Amino acid sequence: MPRTLFEKVWDQHVVAGLPDGGALIFIDRHLVHEVTSPQAFDGLRAADRRVRRPDLTFATVDHNVPTDGRAVPEDTLSGKQIAALQRNAAEFDIPLWGYLDDNQGIVHIIGPQLGLTLPGLTIVCGDSHTSTHGAFGALAFGIGTTEVEHVLATQTLRFAAKPKTLDVEVSGNLAFGVTAKDLILAIIRRIGVAGGAGFVVEYRGDAIRRLPMSARMTICNMSAEMGARAGMIGPDETTIEYVAAADRPFAPKGTKLKQMCDAWRNLGTDEGATFDSRVQITADGLQPQVSWGTNPAMTVDITSAVPDPKNPAEERAQRYMNIKPGTPMQEMDINTVFIGSCTNSRIEDLREAAMLVNGRRVADGVRALVVPGSEAVRRQAEQEGLDRVFKKAGFEWHHSGCSMCLGMNGDLVRPRQRCASTSNRPYEGRQGPLSRTHLVSPLTAAASALTGHITDPRPLLEDSA
């Protein structure tokens, strides 16, 4: 019987059936970070259990590390949390890429970069944006801390039921200046923030096939924002080329790689396989997108205005954001620009933004930050001179981490300030108490930094070209 990509990966990982239709699923890679793991390690110790597979477990610090290169203050809660992960990694023999380590970075940026993320694997992490890794055709999803403990102890996860499948088929072409970020925002706008709950999404169609891996990761990353546990894209030659690149120390090489490639080429959804639900969307005519409200589905074309609120939740969002229906999005002044997060901090994102910024200046009164997704991205960008382009224009150039995406490390949007952000969640208070977030692409963030208000990047890009 023809099967979907998800069903193939699922079937390959069922260790045992559980009563009432559940399943025990084997986990190939477990990524661990400092914020959602300390209680899990404590649980192991309390029950006198070990980490079953330290060879499949990898740790880094990202959520609350400073990004300005200063030492981690040991006496703070964040410092203690980072120290706890160091102790736990040493005690349980897990590799850890620590603060300022060459391979440190946001966990969803370093997994692919190091070759830990491969097609056909199951990958978990105590973080909802683990969906990012699905861009390779892996089944990757976020888990809570007790589940982190469960995976540490058993290298498996219990599912009460098999997830349903949602086919998102994207046809057409993204126009000049319109990016994968705009596409995924448009998809979320269409499906809604709860529309993906209970589903594993597969993104298919010509428009997806043409995207490079960086863009596919941006798409799968924000599957979490539809409520989906995972997003996937079938592996193809683009995927294989990425995995086979020289600088992926954990990826298979030589004959082993060749054998695996053969398997990966057969992993995609079979002709005639059926999904539980289906959405079709075209990339043709898509405009750059910008969120106006406090959830990612509250999004409009950048060329349009704040819509009339349709319900009490939207009224509340407009009050919180301090915006009025009918105001053109591009008239909205901003104080802060954040280019970073696991959605948009790969080298390709920084190159795009730098291309637009080159030779221009950040508007007066705007604080603009570039926070590379990993130390490797940072080094690469510095080799290419991107750091100089940004710094010359008046941007701050940081070390890697989650930073202002969730404001745990002190990189905060100040109360009532407005931020154009390449991150993924415009929630109330997400970037700091009373912060106001507008989600945009790296191009739109860069353009907005230069003008001081939300700005369509396309006219500026045409001048750069």
Add this chain to the structure above:
Amino acid sequence: MAMEPFLTHSGRTAVLDQPNMDTDRIIPARFLSRVDRTGYGEQLFADVRGPDFPLDRPEAKGASVLVVGENFGCGSSREHAVWAIQQAGFRAVIAQKTERVTGFSDIFRQNATINGLLLVELPPGEHRKLADAGSGAEVSIDLPAQTVLLNGEVMRFDINAATKKALMEGLDLIGSTLQHEEKIAAYERQRGPWIPPRRK
């Protein structure tokens, strides 16, 4: 760690009828820097509290059943959201479910179950009755019978059979999984090629 079994619970409600309540709002990120499992009750909804906030009104005092809108607990996977709700005194959360929209987000649901917090989903009509009754209404929840009792009216709810069993028995899930040790070991033996090279 085994959790407290859930069979029946009677208590008063606190009504917070807003859709898409994300876990950042349930507990903001700046409270996640601790390494403990306890002490989060105080920080529940920290940034939206105040005299007008439903949970701070006198009638919601001592409530143990939280009534919320749809898609509750979306966003971040932080289990702290569940810990904060439990440590603020809640044993169950009741959300609205429609054909299109779920009552709770997937990861929140998983985290709740594993901690023994019962999640109940009701269709809009019955959910409305609870919301309209307002904070302080007496309810009785019977998990084996899958019912919520409000003002003499019995409302039935659906729940995944495995989830129900786990809640009723308060299982140590790691312990249960380890009973499959042989199958896990057999699986691992044939999974060889997928193991990455060991390096530090």
